[in-house]
Every structure is written in C-alpha cells, then in structure tokens.
Amino acid sequence: MNKIGLIIQREYLTRVKNKTFILSTFLLPVVMILFIVGSTFFAIKSREKRKVAVVNDPGFFSSNMKSDSSSVIFDFNAAVDSNNYEAKGYDGILYLPPEGSRQYELRSKKQFGLDSKGYIERQLNKAIESNLLQQRGIEKATLDSISKASDKAVDLNNIVKEQDGKSRQANAGLAYGVGFGSGILIYITMFIFGAMVMRGVAEEKMNRIAEVIVSSCKPFELMMGKIIGIAGVGLTQFLLWIILIFALISSMQFFLPAETIQQMQDAQQTQQNMSGGANNSMALKIMDAKTTLMEGVNWGLIIFCFLFYFLGGYLFYAALFAAIGSVINEDPQEAQSLMLPITMPIIFGFIILTSSLQNPNSPVAVWASLIPFTSSIVMMGRIPFGVPQTVPYWQLGLSMVMLIGGFLVTTWFAGKVYRTGILMYGKKASWKEMAKWAFRK
Amino acid sequence: MQNLLEVRNLKKYFATQKAVDDVSFSIGKGSIFGLLGPNGAGKTTLLRMITGIFYPDQGEIYLNGKPFNPVNDIGDIGYMPEERGLYKKMKIGEQAIYLAQLKGLSRQEAREKIKEWFVKFEMQSWWDKKVEDLSKGMSQKLQFVTTVLHAPDLIILDEPFSGLDPVNANLIKDEIFRMSRLGHTIIFSTHRMEQVEEICDHIVLVNKGKKILDGSVKQVKNDFKEDLFRIEFEDQILPEHTAIHLFNVVSKNDRELVIKKNEDFSTNDILQFFINKGLHIHSFNEILPSLNDIFIRLVEATPKARQFENITA
Numbered sequence: 001m002n003k004i005g006l007i008i009q010r011e012y013l014t015r016v017k018n019k020t021f022i023l024s025t026f027l028l029p030v031v032m033i034l035f036i037v038g039s040t041f042f043a044i045k046s047r048e049k050r051k052v053a054v055v056n057d058p059g060f061f062s063s064n065m066k067s068d069s070s071s072v073i074f075d076f077n078a079a080v081d082s083n084n085y086e087a088k089g090y091d092g093i094l095y096l097p098p099e100g101s102r103q104y105e106l107r108s109k110k111q112f113g114l115d116s117k118g119y120i121e122r123q124l125n126k127a128i129e130s131n132l133l134q135q136r137g138i139e140k141a142t143l144d145s146i147s148k149a150s151d152k153a154v155d156l157n158n159i160v161k162e163q164d165g166k167s168r169q170a171n172a173g174l175a176y177g178v179g180f181g182s183g184i185l186i187y188i189t190m191f192i193f194g195a196m197v198m199r200g201v202a203e204e205k206m207n208r209i210a211e212v213i214v215s216s217c218k219p220f221e222l223m224m225g226k227i228i229g230i231a232g233v234g235l236t237q238f239l240l241w242i243i244l245i246f247a248l249i250s251s252m253q254f255f256l257p258a259e260t261i262q263q264m265q266d267a268q269q270t271q272q273n274m275s276g277g278a279n280n281s282m283a284l285k286i287m288d289a290k291t292t293l294m295e296g297v298n299w300g301l302i303i304f305c306f307l308f309y310f311l312g313g314y315l316f317y318a319a320l321f322a323a324i325g326s327v328i329n330e331d332p333q334e335a336q337s338l339m340l341p342i343t344m345p346i347i348f349g350f351i352i353l354t355s356s357l358q359n360p361n362s363p364v365a366v367w368a369s370l371i372p373f374t375s376s377i378v379m380m381g382r383i384p385f386g387v388p389q390t391v392p393y394w395q396l397g398l399s400m401v402m403l404i405g406g407f408l409v410t411t412w413f414a415g416k417v418y419r420t421g422i423l424m425y426g427k428k429a430s431w432k433e434m435a436k437w438a439f440r441k
Numbered sequence: 442m443q444n445l446l447e448v449r450n451l452k453k454y455f456a457t458q459k460a461v462d463d464v465s466f467s468i469g470k471g472s473i474f475g476l477l478g479p480n481g482a483g484k485t486t487l488l489r490m491i492t493g494i495f496y497p498d499q500g501e502i503y504l505n506g507k508p509f510n511p512v513n514d515i516g517d518i519g520y521m522p523e524e525r526g527l528y529k530k531m532k533i534g535e536q537a538i539y540l541a542q543l544k545g546l547s548r549q550e551a552r553e554k555i556k557e558w559f560v561k562f563e564m565q566s567w568w569d570k571k572v573e574d575l576s577k578g579m580s581q582k583l584q585f586v587t588t589v590l591h592a593p594d595l596i597i598l599d600e601p602f603s604g605l606d607p608v609n610a611n612l613i614k615d616e617i618f619r620m621s622r623l624g625h626t627i628i629f630s631t632h633r634m635e636q637v638e639e640i641c642d643h644i645v646l647v648n649k650g651k652k653i654l655d656g657s658v659k660q661v662k663n664d665f666k667e668d669l670f671r672i673e674f675e676d677q678i679l680p681e682h683t684a685i686h687l688f689n690v691v692s693k694n695d696r697e698l699v700i701k702k703n704e705d706f707s708t709n710d711i712l713q714f715f716i717n718k719g720l721h722i723h724s725f726n727e728i729l730p731s732l733n734d735i736f737i738r739l740v741e742a743t744p745k746a747r748q749f750e751n752i753t754a
Contacts, residue, residue: 006542014531208526212587215492215520216543218512423494425524 003217004225011200011229016236025237029244049073050091050116052106053080057096060134064127072119082107094120172385176357179381182306183353186313187377190346193234193314194321198335200226201325201418210422219419223326224411227318231311238310298387305383305396312403313376317342319407319414326421327429341431349374353381360385366395372406375399413438444506445470445626446491446595451500453486460486462650463500468628468643470594473621475641475658476630477732479740483650484630485523488597491628492520505594516545521588523599523630527572527580534568537587544591551590558586562612577604585613589620596620597628602636614640634733644732648740662729665738668702669728670711675721682718687711699728 015021051073054061062076075090085093085107092108104124106112112120130143201223204210213222320342328334352374356365360382369379369391379399382391416438421429429437447467453460461483468474478484489495491502493511502509504517528536534555541551559565562582572580581604589596598617602610617640621627629641637644638658646654654661670688674696683690687710688700702711708725715722730738 003543006539010539014528204526207529208522208524209528210526211489211494211522211524212520212526212540212584213543214494215518215522216515216540219494423489 004221004228007217007222007225008229008232011226012232015196015230015233021233021237025240026244029241029248032245033248048113048116050112051075051089052092052094052120053085053088053090054094054096055080056098058099060131061096061124061127063140064130065123068119072116072123074123175384175386178302178384179357179360180353182302182380182384183350183357183377186306186310186380187346187350187353189234189238189310190313190317190376191343193230194317194342196230196233197227197318198321198325198339200230201322201422202328202335205326205328205422206330214422219422220415223319223322223415223418227315227322230318231314234310234314235307301387302384306380308400309376309380309403312372312400312407316372316376316403316407316410317346319411323414323417323421323434326418327424327434329425338431345373346377349377352378356381360390370395370399370402372403375403443470444468445504446628447503447506448487448491449501449503451487451490451502452498453483453490453495454498459650461490461497461647464647464650464652465500466645466652466655468626470626471621471624472642473617473627473629473640475637475644476628476647477632477634477637477644477654477736478647479632482647484647485599487647488520488522488599488628488630491595492518492597516591517594518597519544519588519591519593519595520597521584521599521601525581525584527584527587529573530571532568533570533572533575533583536572537583537590540587541590544593546591554590555586558590562586578606578609581605582609582613585616589616589625592625595626595628597630599630600632601629602631602633634731634736638732646736646739653739654735658732661735662732665730665735666727667730668704670700670702670708671724671726671728672698672700672715673723673725674698674715675723678720682715682720685714687714696723 049069049071052075054065054074054076057076062074065074067073074094080088080090080093082093086109091110092106092112095103095105095107097103097105106117106120130147133143134140204213204222210222321339324335324338324342328338349368352364352368356362356368356378359365365378365382368374369382379391379396383396385391387393387396417429417434420437421434444467449465451461451464454462464483464487476484476487486495490497491509493509493515496511504514531539534552537555538548538551541555542548546554556565559567564579564582564586567575567579567583572583575583581601585598585601588598601613601617605613617627617629629637631637641658643657644654644661645652656664669691676696678693678696678698683693683698686703687706688702691699691701693699700711702708708727712722712725
C-alpha cells in the first residue's frame with residue numbers, strides 16, 4: 001500500500017474506532033428524535049386550558065363563539081361575578097359591553113397567554129362580523145354554509161413551467177426545508193470536521209511525531225492523508241445518521257400510540273392556523289418533506305450536489321484549518337485569532353443562506369453561490385428550488401469548477417505553510433508570515 | 442572504505458540565520474559518526490536535510506554514491522529526532538507496524554520484526570498498551586526500535602541516551618555497536634562528549650553553521666594534544682628532580698608529576714633524565730585532551746549564544 005493510503009487508513013480507523021465517534025454517531029439521531037418528539041409533546045401538554053365565564057351577552061355571542069376544548073372554553077350561562085368566578089372554577093371572566101362600546105374586558109387572577117388571548121379576540125371578532133352580516137339580512141344558515149365553504153378553500157399551487165413544456169408543481173415549503181437542512185448540515189460539518197483536522201495537525205506537532213513521520217513521507221502526503229481520512233469519517237457518520245434517522249422515524253410510528261401522533265399533527269395544524277403558516281418549525285418541515293417526498297423534486301441531483309458541495313466545501317476549508325493547526329503551539333487560544341478569517345466567511349455564508357432561501361435569485365445569493373468561500377453553503381440553499389429553473393446550468397457548473405479550483409489553491413497554500421509550520425516551535429506565525437512561506441521557493 | 446554518505450557544500454539559510462553554511466563531510470560505510478556542536482549550531486537542520494525533510498538551498502547529498510532522492514531513498518534512512526514523538530492514544534504494536542509500513546515494510550514483515558525486537562528488549566507485554574501508559578525511558582526504547590526496525594543503511598540518532606538509565610543505555614549502546622558491525626552506518630548527534638569518545642570512530646564539529654573540526658577521534662585528540670604527561674614514581678619526588686629545562690611542572694604530588702614537555706626534547710630525554718637521577722618510574726603516560734576539553738576550547742572562542750542576524754542570500 002502506498003504511503004498516503006496508509007495515512008488515510010490510520011486517520012480513518014483511529015477515529016472511527018474511537019468511543020466518542022461511536023457514541024456521537026448513535027446518540028445524535030436518538031437525541032434529535034427525542035428532541036423533536038419531546039418539544040412537540042410538551043407544546044401540547046403545556047398549552048393552557050382556560051375556562052372563561054362570559055357575562056352581559058347581548059344575545060348573538062353565545063351562538064357565534066366556539067369553544068375549543070384544548071385552549072379556551074366559554075360559558076355563557078354562569079351565574080358568577082368578579083368576586084366569585086374563581087371559586088366557581090373559572091380562570092377568567094369576560095365582560096361584554098353594551099352595544100356601541102368597544103370596552104371588552106377580561107378579568108383574571110393569572111395573566112392569559114398570547115395564544116389564549118388571541119383565540120378569544122378572534123372568536124369575538126368573528127361573532128361581531130357574523131352578527132353584522134345577519135343584520136344586513138343574511139340568513140344564519142347561509143352564513144354557516146359560507147364560512148364552512150370558505151374555510152381552507154385555497155391550497156395555493158405554484159406551477160412552474162419546465163423547459164420541455166411539462167409543468168411541475170413547485171413546492172416552496174419542501175424546497176425551503178431541503179435547502180435549509182442541507183445548507184446547515186454543510187455549515188455545521190465544516191466546523192466540526194475542519195476543527196478535527198486542525199486539532200489532529202496540532203496534536204501531531206505537539207506530540208513531536210510530525211518530524212518522525214515526515215522523515216518517512218512528504219509533509220504534503222501527511223496533510224492530505226489526514227484531510228481525506230477525516231472526510232471519510234464525516235461521510236461514514238452522515239451515512240449512519242441518515243440510516244438511523246430513517247429507521248427511527250419509521251419505527252416511531254410503530255412504538256408511539258396512534259393517539260400521540262394524531263395529537264402531534266393536530267398541534268402542528270393549529271399552530272399553522274394561528275401563525276398563518278409563516279413560523280413553521282423544522283420538525284414540521286421534516287414531516288412535510290416526508291409526506292410529499294417524491295413530488296416535483298429531483299432527488300438524484302440534490303443528493304449528488306449535496307455530496308459534491310459537502311466534500312468540496314470541506315476540502316476547501318480543511319486545508320486552511322490544517323495550515324492553522326500547523327502553526328499553533330501548546331496554547332489552544334492561539335488558534336482563535338487565526339481562525340477568525342476562516343470562520344467569518346463560513347458564518348457569512350450561513351447568513352446569506354437564510355436570505356437566499358427567501359429569494360433564491362437575488363444578486364447576493366447568486367454571487368455567494370458562485371464564490372468558493374460561501375458557495376458550498378449557499379448553493380445548497382438554491383438547488384432545491386429547481387435546476388435549471390432557479391439555478392441555471394451555467395451557474396451550477398461555474399460554481400462547481402470554481403470550488404474545485406478554490407480547493408486546489410487553498411491546498412497548495414496550506415501545503416506550503418504546513419511544511420514549514422509543522423517543524424517550527426516557539427512563536428506562532430501570523431497570516432502574513434504564512435503568506436511569505438507560501439510564496440517562497 | 443566506501444563512503445555511504447557524502448555531503449558537499451551544503452547550505453541552508455533561514456530568514457534570520459545561516460543555519461548551515463557550506464558544510465561538507467563524508468561518512469564511511471559501517472562507521473559510527475559523531476555530529477557535534479553547541480546548541481543552535483545547525484545540527485538539526487543538517488540532519489533534516491540528510492533525512493529529506495528540508496531541501497538544501499545549495500549543495501549536494503550523495504547516498505551510496507548516488508545523488509540523494511528524498512522520495513525513494515527515505516526507506517534507507519532511520520531517523521530518531523531529538524524531540525521524541527509518538528501517537529499517545531495509539532496502541533504500541535499498531536503504532537510500530539504503522540511506522541514500519543511507512544518505511545516500506547509489508548504488514549506481515551513489520552509484525553515479525555517488531556516481535557523480534559520486542560523480545561530482545563523485553564517489551565512483549567507492551568503490545569496492546571498505549572504510549573501514554575509508558576514512562577519516558579520506555580517510550581525512548583520504543584522510539585529506538587521504530588527507528589531501526591526496517592534495518593536502514595543509515596541510522597540517525599539525535600541524543601539517543603537522554604532519559605535512559607545506565608542499564609537501558611547500555612542495551613542501546615550494544616545495539617549500536619552490533620548494527621555498526623553488520624554494516625549499518627550510524628550518525629550520532631549529541632552534546633555528551635564522553636559518549637562520543639566511547640562510541641564514535643569519526644567526528645565533525647559544527648558551530649554557527651560552519652564545520653570547525655573533522656577527523657577520527659584519535660586523530661583529533663592527537664591534533665589537540667599539549668605534550669602533557671603524567672609520571673608516577675616509586676620514590677619521593679625531591680625539588681632537585683624538577684629543576685630542569687626539559688619540561689615545566691604543571692602539578693606535583695608526593696609521588697606523581699604532571700609535566701608539559703618542552704618542544705625541543707623527546708619523551709626519551711625526559712625518561713633518561715629521571716633514570717639518571719636514580720628515580721624508579723612506576724608509570725609514564727601521555728595525557729591526551731578529552732573531547733570535552735577540545736569542544737570547550739573550540740566553542741569558547743565564539744560567543745556563547747547564537748545571535749540573530751539578517752541574511753540576504
């Protein structure tokens with residue numbers, strides 16, 4: 001076996017056999033699922049249930065306000081007043097004003113949450129609206145049938161015309177979810193595995209094994225072996241995570257009582273209604289994505305691009321992280337200041353990702369998805385919106401070529417810095433000095 | 442004797458130092474070669490060029506008569522740097538196999554050789570331990586094994602005895618002699634002159650990047666001798682015995698004299714003188730300078746700490 005192969009093998013095996021790796025690989029999906037289930041579960045459990053006595057009803061409110069057993073229950077016939085409503089088991093008392101006044105008053109000992117308050121307001125508005133319509137001569141039955149028919153009458157479909165003339169249903173929510181998910185995954189892994197490369201290099205330098213190894217192979221082989229080995233670790237972890245998450249989600253449907261799942265879906269439904277659908281949780285998107293999995297999305301392309309941009313982005317930055325690892329000494333603080341110029345573009349890329357999910361064709365999104373410093377994160381946010389409708393082929397191609405080119409440049413630079421840095425003890429180098437090393441013969 | 446390694450006009454300048462400045466020497470096959478010099482003299486830089494870690498700015502290195510090629514010839518060299526290093530978390534057996542494989546041995550070959558060495562050094566029980574479990578001396582032994590495992594033509598040892606107790610130091614010393622007899626060439630870099638005197642055939646002394654001494658240990662000592670002799674007598678020495686222009690007395694004891702011979706006379710003249718005086722001579726020895734003395738004398742002439750300077754090369 002050649003030397004770089006040996007180095008890759010060692011870097012890969014020592015990490016994959018490590019207990020921390022095994023633990024994090026198996027625990028993370030479990031923790032993630034538990035978190036999603038748990039947060040939904042507690043969201044249901046912790047929702048306040050309020051019983052409200054309504055007094056001074058001029059007549060039409062009782063027929064037009066609906067109680068919701070999971071949030072607010074109205075009682076129009078309670079014989080209570082502001083002194084004894086608590087003793088009679090009510091959380092609040094709602095005074096309806098005489099006609100013409102807008103002085104609606106809710107008295108309670110404990111403050112009502114925003115959700116409950118909003119629910120009461122909506123019900124009041126609806127009752128008044130119905131009442132006004134009825135006063136203009138609309139029958140109650142007609143009104144009911146109208147409101148029934150108009151409730152969720154619209155399901156807006158955005159049909160995108162493809163080049164071959166076929167139409168395709170665009171699923172913005174799904175594209176958003178996939179784009180955000182893969183973008184953030186690349187963003188996080190860049191940091192995790194980049195830092196792993198940096199620590200590995202710094203450890204070799206501090207252990208003083210670097211000199212022993214580079215008397216057996218070229219420094220560049222040692223550096224690339226480490227980078228590729230850790231990339232393998234990352235891919236392995238991804239693969240295991242994907243398998244585990246799908247296995248857990250599928251098995252969850254067997255283990256959880258159907259009631260709970262129903263409750264969860266209901267909870268999402270009401271949440272969506274209340275917030276107008278703008279504030280969807282990630283969990284919801286994943287659920288959504290699963291149900292509409294096969295519609296209108298080119299999964300082959302997305303998976304290919306994800307792997308490409310994961311690897312490309314990782315390789316682009318890993319070399320730079322390796323360069324930093326080679327110039328620092330015992331003090332881990334030293335790494336901080338050197339890392340700033342590397343972490344800034346990554347964080348910047350993430351910020352652009354969030355805005356480009358809203359508007360995948362804004363000039364910022366387009367440029368950021370071409371420039372290799374941010375392209376791996378931002379491009380993954382744009383691709384799910386459609387290739388070639390949103391991302392033309394030339395942009396995708398140019399972005400990939402530039403990422404490969406950028407990787408070659410950073411690796412060349414890092415290789416030069418690494419050669420010198422790995423054997424230099426004492427003072428840490430600045431970026432300026434590193435650049436000097438790189439351009440020396 | 443054929444030269445295993447030949448270094449010609451080697452130069453390596455760093456930004457603030459002429460680390461190695463025009464150094465040439467050659468090392469015979471099977472010899473034990475001492476590379477000496479004060480701290481910061483450029484020894485490590487020199488060794489790093491010989492091991493292919495650094496490229497020289499100028500000059501040539503020949504290994505076995507052919508120009509040294511860092512990529513292909515690296516397997517013929519075993520280098521134990523002064524700063525020891527091993528992967529702390531890796532199992533010792535695995536680590537030794539890995540390092541041997543990097544030197545070009547097959548996995549099977551490596552395993553067999555390591556087993557042999559571990560038996561020889563009584564390290565069999567270490568195989569599944571980690572390096573972090575070893576003491577400094579123990580990891581030193583391990584480092585030595587990994588350096589010589591692939592039986593390279595050229596073995597470079599930088600301070601191989603530091604941190605070793607006398608028993609283990611002897612163990613390694615014996616291995617050095619054994620390998621030298623088998624035809625392996627050894628470069629031995631150290632500040633410990635008594636070890637050099639004991640082990641090395643040939644030495645080179647570098648200071649401030651330049652070679653200031655080159656020769657066999659015997660020859661160097663002869664070159665620096667000061668005509669000092671120690672004479673022990675059976676009888677009491679009397680003042681009249683030393684009042685003579687043949688020599689100057691350096692120190693005097695009851696029955697022992699240390700003298701510095703006058704250049705114009707031979708040792709026979711001195712012996713003749715004492716015999717004529719009727720003194721019984723117990724022993725007559727020349728005092729050769731120790732390498733330590735020579736080292737100090739040569740290096741003391743220059744500033745003790747190396748100064749930084751700006752190099753425009």
